[in-house]
Amino acid sequence: MDDKITKADKHLEKLEGQKRIKGDENKRVGSEIFDKQTLETLYKLANQGYLDVLNGAISTGKEANVLKGVKKDGTFVAVKIYRISTSDFKKMQYYIQGDPRFKIRSNNKRQLIFSWVNKEFRNLQRLHTANVFVPKPITVLNNVLLLEFIGDDIGNPYQTVKHQNPRNPQDFFEKLMYEWKKFLHDGKLVHGDLSTYNIINNNEYPMIIDVSQSVVIDHIIARELLNRDINNIVNEFKKFNLNISSDKIKDKIDYGRIFKN
Ligand SMILES: Nc1ncnc2c1ncn2[C@@H]1O[C@H](COP(=O)(O)OP(=O)(O)O)[C@@H](O)[C@H]1O
Ligand SMILES: [Mg+2]
Structure with a gap:
């Protein structure tokens, strides 16, 4: 040694x-x-x-x-x-x-x-x-x-949405759409593994984490990954009895403007 x-x-x-x-x-x-x-x-x-x-x-x-x-x-x-x-x-x-x-x-x-x-x-x-x-x-x-570190002052980490349901799912979902849109249009990245496991409920505001697999928007697999992310989010947030669909999400994140071709 x-x-x-x-x-x-x-x-x-x-x-x-x-x-x-x-x-x-x-x-x-x-x-x-x-x-x-x-x-x-x-x-x-x-x-x-x-x-x-x-x-x-x-x-x-x-x-x-x-x-x-x-x-x-x-x-x-x-x-x-x-x-x-x-x-x-x-x-x-x-x-x-x-x-x-x-x-x-x-x-x-x-x-x-x-x-x-x-x-x-x-x-x-x-x-x-x-x-x-x-x-x-x-x-x-x-x-x-x-x-x-995402947690309180005495060191308790905040939980992900999977483990800590939002108090107002509709409101939380809208905030998520707002963050996701910025992620795509300003960050110019596709997450690639977006799910309630990778969203922290940070005092009732969604914080997206775990971006190692995220790819730039012009990556050859970007569209496929984004479509998968959308389907995952639709399925997972349906549990909260929200009236959502992949088309509605596409509208909210301005899908049509993401890919140039
Ligand atoms: N910055 C952070 N502060 C507090 N907890 C975190 C932080 N980042 C991740 N975690 C916790 O660790 C878990 C795993 O982190 P993540 O980045 O998703 O790694 P993995 O690749 O293992 O999924 C998350 O679900 C969350 O509970
Ligand atoms: Mg993770």
Whole structure:
């Protein structure tokens, strides 16, 4: 074990507030998600002052874990860590090809994941600049993305719409249409995985998240992805007894003006 990793491990103990099992670098108490490089990445981010302590899991998804980080000043940060081992490279390749912002020359899986995470960061920057209500991106390094923590002052994350029904679904739906329209026309991106799992109920206002797979509007698969997003939203919001259809949504998001050809 080289010195760098030992240092990173020590730091992880501190980050997790837990003891490591000595002698076996792969047996870390409660930290199966961290491989050596991820550890080093977290260590670097901590050194740069972006976070001090990792304080519990917010979500364990198919490809990424979202954790709550605490900074020295006691404020929170969301830490999204893409697991190298369980990433869907085929999907990543499919979405990244055809995006003029990314020129992937190598077939290296690790590099592809890093580009994928970078894509989420840049998509968030772009949306944030376009005034779409998304978590503010803070920084990105390798497979770790740091975001504004969306929750209350004492560190409880707000829930997604899937888990926290809006009090006034009709009103919430209209706000979602407003944000989605900005997403498409000002951010010039198609989300690609829009669902109640990826919309946070932020004090009864929809906040769209999870934009790693989002593609630029002139991407060859943009239209297909948008049609799928529309169908998903129709199906999911029907539960709230709203009088909606894909045509009505298309009208609200000004579908006809999105694609030039
Ligand atoms: N910035 C954030 N602040 C608080 N919670 C978040 C934040 N981003 C994501 N989450 C939580 O983590 C979950 C997973 O995040 P998401 O970006 O959708 O990743 P995945 O690719 O695993 O679906 C979300 O459903 C939400 O509950
Ligand atoms: Mg998600």
